[in-house]
Amino acid sequence: MSFTHxxxxxxxxxxxxxxxxxxxxVTVCTDAAHFRAETGRIYDSVFxxxxxxxxxxxxxxxxxxxxxxxxxxxxxxxxxxxxxxxxVAGWLTGEVEDHETFYVRTVGIVPEYRHTGITERFYPxxxxxxxxxxxxxxxxxxxxxxxxxxxxxxxxxxxxEGYNVDERWGPQVKMVRYLHDDREAxxxxxxxxxxxxxxx
Numbered sequence: 001m002s003f004t005h006x007x008x009x010x011x012x013x014x015x016x017x018x019x020x021x022x023x024x025x026v027t028v029c030t031d032a033a034h035f036r037a038e039t040g041r042i043y044d045s046v047f048x049x050x051x052x053x054x055x056x057x058x059x060x061x062x063x064x065x066x067x068x069x070x071x072x073x074x075x076x077x078x079x080x081x082x083x084x085x086x087x088v089a090g091w092l093t094g095e096v097e098d099h100e101t102f103y104v105r106t107v108g109i110v111p112e113y114r115h116t117g118i119t120e121r122f123y124p125x126x127x128x129x130x131x132x133x134x135x136x137x138x139x140x141x142x143x144x145x146x147x148x149x150x151x152x153x154x155x156x157x158x159x160x161e162g163y164n165v166d167e168r169w170g171p172q173v174k175m176v177r178y179l180h181d182d183r184e185a186x187x188x189x190x191x192x193x194x195x196x197x198x199x200x
Contacts, residue, residue, distance in 0.1 A: 007075065007133065014129040015079075022116045023084035026125075028077070035078040038088045039108065046090070046108035053168045075133075077102075079126075081109065081118065089113045092126070097139055101176075102130050104140040107149075123156050131179040138179065141172040150175070159187065 001009075017026040029035040056064050074096045081090035090109035097103035109118060130138050139161065142149050153175050154160075161176040178184040188194075 010132050017125055019121055022118060024089060025082050026122060027080050027082060029080050032078065038080060039091045042088055042110055045110050100136040102135045102138050104138065119152055127177065136179055136183055138177045139174060141174050144171055144173050
């Protein structure tokens with residue numbers, strides 16, 4: 001079975017995801033331009049104080065766009081959280097990082113849907129979906145002062161994998177969620193770390 005066939009079959013099994021207790025639904029968007037338009041309308045309400053990333057000067061844009069076009073064939077996910085009226089209230093986007101890893105690039109939720117338990121309800125489903133696709137691990141990066149998401153992900157079994165700083169996003173804590181127990185055991189073995197019970 002090709003990856004495309006497996007992807008479509010798995011997407012159909014996992015989405016749309018109804019969240020009736022908060023009158024919402026998570027759907028898959030397969031059109032990147034439509035996804036950007038939908039999320040662009042709510043971006044400033046999700047990240048009101050965010051600084052825009054470095055803007056590539058126009059004279060270098062064409063070269064960067066050629067390189068970006070080469071990456072367009074990789075597996076990407078564009079998920080939209082819609083409220084009961086069908087309006088976009090949040091999103092998750094990400095892509096393949098390497099042949100074993102899915103990278104969650106951005107998650108955003110409008111203020112009205114925060115603290116509703118949406119992430120706690122959605123994340124186990126999303127992790128199951130990524131695992132069903134065949135990925136071994138999932139990664140994400142967050143500003144170190146974004147304590148809410150870091151704590152939420154630690155509770156969901158993520159591990160802090162590293163820390164990096166660059167001119168585009170500033171400081172970022174990199175987190176990883178192993179989708180199989182033997183992967184996590186290997187992490188502890190490689191680093192010679194004691195294993196603690198997550199249920200504490």
